[in-house]
Amino acid sequence: MSRRFFLSLSLHLLLGLSCGQESSYIYEGLPEGISAPKTPEENPTTIEKVALGQLLFNEPMFSKNASVSCATCHIPERAFSEGRQTSQGVGEAHTKNAPTLINVGYASSMGWANPVIRTLEAHAPVPFFGEEPVEMGSSAERVLQVVEKYASEIKKAYGAEADELSALQKVIFALAAYQRTLIVLDPPLLLTDEELQGQALFHSDALQCASCHIPPFYTDAIKGEANDARGGFHNNGNGDFGLFAFTGRQEDYGFYKTPTLRKVGLSAPYFHDGRLPTLESVIDHYAKGGEQDAPSRDLQDIRTRGFSLEESEKAALIAFLKKL
Amino acid sequence: MLSACGQVQTLNFSAKAGEQNFECGQDLMDIGLSSSVVSPRDFRVYIHDLELDGLSLDIPDGPFAKDGVVLLDFANDQGGCTSTPETNTSIEFRNGTATGAFSFKVGVPFELNHQDVAAADAPLNDENMFWNWQAGYKFLRFDAATEGIPDYKFHLGSTGCEADAEGVVTGCANDNIQTFTTDIDFNTNVAVFDLETLFGNSDLEVDEGGVPGCLSAPTDPECPGILTRIDDLVIFE
Numbered sequence: 122m123s124r125r126f127f128l129s130l131s132l133h134l135l136l137g138l139s140c141g142q143e144s145s146y147i148y149e150g151l152p153e154g155i156s157a158p159k160t161p162e163e164n165p166t167t168i169e170k171v172a173l174g175q176l177l178f179n180e181p182m183f184s185k186n187a188s189v190s191c192a193t194c195h196i197p198e199r200a201f202s203e204g205r206q207t208s209q210g211v212g213e214a215h216t217k218n219a220p221t222l223i224n225v226g227y228a229s230s231m232g233w234a235n236p237v238i239r240t241l242e243a244h245a246p247v248p249f250f251g252e253e254p255v256e257m258g259s260s261a262e263r264v265l266q267v268v269e270k271y272a273s274e275i276k277k278a279y280g281a282e283a284d285e286l287s288a289l290q291k292v293i294f295a296l297a298a299y300q301r302t303l304i305v306l307d308p309p310l311l312l313t314d315e316e317l318q319g320q321a322l323f324h325s326d327a328l329q330c331a332s333c334h335i336p337p338f339y340t341d342a343i344k345g346e347a348n349d350a351r352g353g354f355h356n357n358g359n360g361d362f363g364l365f366a367f368t369g370r371q372e373d374y375g376f377y378k379t380p381t382l383r384k385v386g387l388s389a390p391y392f393h394d395g396r397l398p399t400l401e402s403v404i405d406h407y408a409k410g411g412e413q414d415a416p417s418r419d420l421q422d423i424r425t426r427g428f429s430l431e432e433s434e435k436a437a438l439i440a441f442l443k444k445l
Numbered sequence: 446m447l448s449a450c451g452q453v454q455t456l457n458f459s460a461k462a463g464e465q466n467f468e469c470g471q472d473l474m475d476i477g478l479s480s481s482v483v484s485p486r487d488f489r490v491y492i493h494d495l496e497l498d499g500l501s502l503d504i505p506d507g508p509f510a511k512d513g514v515v516l517l518d519f520a521n522d523q524g525g526c527t528s529t530p531e532t533n534t535s536i537e538f539r540n541g542t543a544t545g546a547f548s549f550k551v552g553v554p555f556e557l558n559h560q561d562v563a564a565a566d567a568p569l570n571d572e573n574m575f576w577n578w579q580a581g582y583k584f585l586r587f588d589a590a591t592e593g594i595p596d597y598k599f600h601l602g603s604t605g606c607e608a609d610a611e612g613v614v615t616g617c618a619n620d621n622i623q624t625f626t627t628d629i630d631f632n633t634n635v636a637v638f639d640l641e642t643l644f645g646n647s648d649l650e651v652d653e654g655g656v657p658g659c660l661s662a663p664t665d666p667e668c669p670g671i672l673t674r675i676d677d678l679v680i681f682e
Binding site: 229237239240242247250287289366368370 | 561562563564570571572573575577578579580598604605606607608610611612614618619656660662663664
């Protein structure tokens with residue numbers, strides 16, 4: 122795991138002061154040319170808000186029966202993914218795999234195939250209150266209880282502004298601020314010969330992995346780069362509904378957002394439904410050109426039509442992926 | 446029923462299934478193609494653009510009304526229902542006459558439909574009426590239990606919406622806002638949401654795909670039977 126990943130909450134100590142008592146969060150060490158994640162004007166990132174957000178991220182009191190927190194399905198040690206094929210939340214089966222939250226502050230949209238929810242602030246009500254399926258089963262009452270529990274931290278985070286915010290805003294803003302600090306952008310360094318071979322394969326014309334998984338984010342679904350419903354979404358031969366479930370347009374069938382490959386070695390299983398248990402199985406999927414009987418084969422991205430790899434090459438590619 | 450009382454008049458709404466009143470704790474009998482016994486769980490509807498003879502009704506803001514958007518709430522939290530404790534089945538307004546051409550729309554106007562629910566005022570601040578993954582409101586939510594489907598849902602709202610890079614919704618393929626119009630005598634007429642008609646072409650015991658019931662997706666097998674009846678959702682008695 123990278124230095125930045127571990128230190129994301131401690132590298133902010135170079136601070137500037139905002140107009141209130143809160144201290145602006147400084148994103149230190151971003152690669153040249155990469156700015157801090159864009160934030161809504163009403164929710165600037167502050168140290169106090171990030172600290173509150175981390176507490177709230179791990180707070181199960183939000184959920185029905187106080188049994189599930191955000192961290193239940195987005196486990197920090199698993200790069201904020203879950204390790205399960207699909208999530209269960211408070212008990213109702215989800216059809217999707219809990220994706221990593223690494224670099225989520227840069228993401229062009231939230232979730233696997235939703236073209237409308239494009240900010241962390243807009244996304245938070247989905248796990249809180251969503252009914253299809255129920256994830257946390259939260260309620261306005263639950264949110265109020267949490268706000269009361271963290272009254273002191275909320276006062277530090279929002280100061281006088283707290284009076285102007287609803288209980289839900291106080292929670293959502295802090296959660297979003299915290300998640301924007303989950304950044305991994307270090308270039309893969311000190312690569313072994315095998316990893317270098319894997320890197321070359323990753324960028325090769327034969328495999329074309331990097332055409333969608335574009336460094337340094339290792340995805341093309343990045344805010345500012347993918348502004349329309351189809352940008353950052355691809356049909357990779359998975360044979361499932363994808364954007365079609367949202368838009369109802371046949372041409373959107375099978376389109377899912379390109380996930381980041383940062384910390385991909387920690388975020389198994391893979392794909393939107395967690396169908397592939399290992400990186401090897403993911404490579405096998407692309408090597409064979411996707412699901413041969415997928416109903417949306419005619420919509421499949423031309424870059425995912427298959428390739429051939431020696432076992433040693435596959436091992437090299439996996440070795441490189443685990444360095445991201 | 447609307448009655449003239451000085452400047453303030455009251456328009457009453459009701460929810461029925463044929464001759465049966467919608468009431469929490471009271472099963473509705475003989476609904477849909479399988480003559481289902483339906484146990485109500487929730488029934489709430491947003492309406493707006495209430496007009497009489499082309500003039501907007503002047504509806505005071507309150508817990509169930511804001512900027513001309515009204516939440517009708519036919520369910521409480523009793524008898525198996527899961528709505529809020531309070532109900533709202535009437536609207537008071539400060540202008541208008543007792544008779545005329547009356548119209549209203551089921552839904553939330555586009556400019557309010559995709560706002561931040563966390564910052565919204567009542568009655569648009571109810572998370573249970575916000576369709577988070579569609580970034581808009583549930584214009585109508587009817588939840589119930591039948592023998593075959595214990596968690597039957599019909600949620601009406603705009604679908605197929607698109608947003609700009611910042612998440613501002615720019616349009617929806619299906620707005621699913623429905624207008625109801627009638628010549629009315631408020632002294633004798635009541636606006637009735639008729640569930641018997643709405644589900645008359647649906648089997649509430651069978652789920653053939655998607656979420657049990659219908660969440661307004663044209664691709665959900667249970668939706669066409671309901672959505673083609675939406676024109677007849679409201680009758681004036």
